Amino acid sequence: MSKHDLIVDQPIARWDEALPLGNGLTGCLLWGNGKPLRFSLDRGDIWDLRLAPEVLDNGFTYAEMIDCVRRGDQESLLNRFDSFYETYPYPTKLPAGSLELRFSKHADKMRSHLALEEACAHVQLTFGDQMVGVSSFLHALNGLGYIRMTGAAETDGFLEVLPPDYTGAFQEESNDPVFATSLTRLEYPAAAKHSEGSLQWFYQRTCHELEYAIVVAQRKTDDGTREWVYAITANHDEENWLENAKRKVTDASMEGFDHAFREHGTWWGRYWAKSSISLPDAEAEKQWYLNNYLFASCSRKGAPPMPLQGVWTADEGLLPPWKGDYHHDLNTELCYWHYLKANHLEEGESFIDFLWDLRPQAHRFAQSFFDAPGLNLPSVMTLTGGAMGGWPMYSMSITNVIWVCQAFDHYWLYTGDHDFLRDKAYVYFKETADCVQRWLVPGEDGKLRLPVSSSPEVHDNLLEAWFDPMSNYDLALLIYLFRRLKDMADWLGHEADADRWANVLAGLPELAVNERHVLMLNPKESLQESHRHHSHMMAIYPLQLLDHRGSERDRKITDATIANLERLGKGQWVGYSFAWAAAFYARQGNGEAAIYHLRQMWQHTCSPNGFHLNGDYKRAGVCMFHYRPFTLEGNFAAVSALQEMLLHTDGETIRAFPAIPRDWAKRSVEFRDFRGEMGVLVSARLHADKLEYVELRAEREGTFRVQNSFAGERLMLRIGSSGQEVHCSRNEIFTIALEAGETCMITSL
Known part of the structure; x- marks a missing residue:
């Protein structure tokens, strides 16, 4: 696998181009020029979970949102459901801190190497005629981080642990609260730094329940090699959490780097043995291995599933882009598209387990916001399922949770586990339907409809974004929900349930198609310009309600709608748009177009380390967005499309x-x-x-x-x-x- 490794023959100047390490819960980004060499650290459950007061207000309900839409009251919509996302810096995912390995000057030469097979970073620094080697990994099992340095002079290579700068001078790079909100707005006290013998740590209080620390132990071997072991620990871990972390890193440092590395390497060996590919396209093959490495690094059973940035929160002295939250109008779903076909079940089960464990909160949210039985989740939410606000047609959509449901459906289909179907998949789908049915009512044509509708993220958060009649996005999700419920009920032998779901399905309208056989936004509007979110095409992929190999009608609609994407162009696409388009072409059987769009994403919207940066930050002209906010969904949507080119398994x-x-x-x-x-x-x-x-x-x-x-x-x-x-x-x-x-x-x- 060494040909797929990341190798950089110059200093890495940015955190989003760093060598990424991770074990599902903890992440590290290794970058810099020796003055310093920086280890930017993150942990998946370090969150400020305070909710905005508006979320707790009695007027924060679906009924109130419907009323505002029908009145055309944009001001109330913004005030009650949207603006507070930008007003308050919380809730938000938090950076954990960093380690800095400092030399007296920057390196004259550097070579950074991420070995994917062993999940270990190696950095070679040259200072004149002196060569220094630094190796680091995040242990796959015990959760600790390891660093080893060889060749440094006795007085050089000093490691310091640094907290995030929560108390620095208040500065914002721009007026954009999505991408440039200073950590100082959280108003946390300064961290306390301590050292004791071979240990050093900082202890960070916040202005809510969370307390956390980074603890480091140092050891010097007989040959002068220096080794460090570190842990990110928090008060929700266990009693005596800080003292226990000190003991763990001290004991681990005595056992040494090599001892830990053997166990770590064994885990990764088992992971890589699960599946493999061999392609005549070196770039595509490398991207498959690199992104499967990223997946195991930021999604692991027993840890939270990846939010927008996984375990690599931005290291810029700012809140992460979009507060590092869980977006269910595309992001979480795309992140978990590929893992089943790649045969990495346990790593992907993180998402399933997370959703299942959140059922009590999802029940409460269905009741409090939707005044409904069953379950639902905010589409922009915290680690514990709290609503964060934002554009209400998407952040508080009643149907986005159906897309989340597909994770259960896919898991059952790929594993064939009937116990999972009976005990979890069917339950989650049924409880979702219980909530949605509360608001499905017949329209003038007798067909079922929702009181308000939208198509992410068409027309942004303007009043025009509210569609009447119902959008193809919402309708496709509803058709999928009740079709799959009927199928599941049939498999389980629940005849009465199957009839019930079939009746609801029969009451839904058909997908809106225009005179050119193109899927519309809704029966009154077709997409007139390129758009980043292919929400109107959900019926083609990922829901696969239309079968290109099936009826002539399905094939005609699929081909015409994909051709319409080409006619509209890619000006307003972002990175994941290219990956999603590649999936459309793969379903169509068009491998040339599929790989073309994947190359567009990989070459123009991804960092040298593979991170999906959303925009055409190199200004190559592939789209109009030139920013670079890192999110992961494009990475795994692209791998999913690549796998769809190699194997179709739908319909058994x-x-x-x-x-x-x-x-x-x-x-x-x-x-x-x-x-x-x-x-x-x-x-x-x-x-x-x-x-x-x-x-x-x-x-x-x-x-x-x-x-x-x-x-x-x-x-x-x-x-x-x-x-x-x-x-x-x-x-x-x-x-x-x-x-x-x-x-x-x-x-x-």
Whole structure:
């Protein structure tokens, strides 16, 4: 895997170009020129959870929002639901602090190397004729950070622990509260710094319940090597949290860097063994490995799922962009698109577990805001599900939670776990429907509708953003919700429930399509300019309500709507827009367009370290946004689209290499242990325009459907020591019955 490593042969000048390390809960960004070498630290559950007073007001309700919309009262909408997002610096995710390894001058030469296979950063600094090496990793299991330095003079390479600057001079770089709010606005007291023997730490109080610290222990080995072990700890960890952290880092420092690294490397070895790819496109292959590394670094079972920036909160003396919150109108969903097919279940379960554990809060929010049974969540929310406000048509949408539901649906489909379907997926969908149905009423045409509707983030937060009749975005989510509920009820044998959901589904209108067969924003308005959020196209992807391989009508609508994107252009796109568009093209079977859009994103909207920076910050002319706020959803949406080019598994049908570019097909393309639906792992190889094999490995008993993508009609199926010849026309479907644990190798005769 070394060819996929990050290597930088010059000082790294910015935190968003740093070498990223992470273990799901804790993150580190390593950058600088030696004066200093900076370790910017973060922890996923370090939050200021204070809510704005407006959220606690009796008028903070869906009914009041509807009334304001119907009155056209923009001022009340802003005051009650929107403006306080900018007025108050909280709630917000917080930076944890940093470590600085200081030398007497900046390095003359530097080489920074992130080894993905072992999840370890190595920095080589040259000071004249002196060479200094620094290595660092965040332990995959024990949560501690490790640093080792060799070659430094006795008087050089001093490590200091630094708190965030909550009390510095109040300065803002601009008048934009989304991107440039000083930490001083939080009004926290100064941190207390301490040292004791080999230990140093700071202790940070806040003006709410949170207290936290960074503790570092130092050790010098017999050969003069210096090692440090650090921990980020908080008062919600345990009793005696600070003293326990001191003990942990002291004990770990005595065991040493090498001892910890062996255990750490074993975990990452198991992670990388879960799946692999081999592509003739070096950039695409590297991006797959790099982003799977980022995923395991910032999403881990037992830790909070990634918010906008994962475990790498901005290190600029400011609040993170958009306060580092959880956005459910696109961001969290795209972050968790790819992991199931990549066969990284445990890491992705972080999101599922988080949503499930928040059910009590989701019930309370459904009752307090929507005056409804069931569950719902704010679409812009804190770590604990608190509403943060913002553009109300999106931050307080009643349907965005349906998109969140898809995480449960996908998990059930890819694992085939019927217990999960019965005990969690169906429950979450049903409780979501209970809330939504409270507000679904027949319109003049007799069809069900919502009282207010929108299409993120069309028309921003203007009154024009409120649609009547209902938007295709909201409608597609509603169709998906009740269609999947019916399917789940059928699987579970709940006949009465299945009839109930079918009746609701029959009461919904059809998706709005204009005279050119293009999906509209709503029945009265078509998209007239490029837009970053492809919300009107949800029915194509990710909801897959329209099947490009299905009816002529579905194919015509899909092709016309994608063509319309091309007509409107990309001027107002951001990075994730390109990744999402690549998914559309992959569903269409157009590998050329899919990889083109992925390259546009990777080359023009991503930092050298792979971070998705949203805008065309290099000013290459691919879109009109030239800013660089780091968020992660574009990273994983792009990997998902790449995987869709290699394998389709929808409808329980396995299709190998359905959307790869022509030049890839002429060479060699291979993937191993991608996850298909209903608990089957799929491997396949294509070489010189010919499919060489497809292999299925069943985790549970089932009958699996496979499309014949081989050159001929005579196929050999080998299960264990037995073989069976099958005749199947090209592009037709054949089935294979497997017991749990069986493997079937499919080749052409």
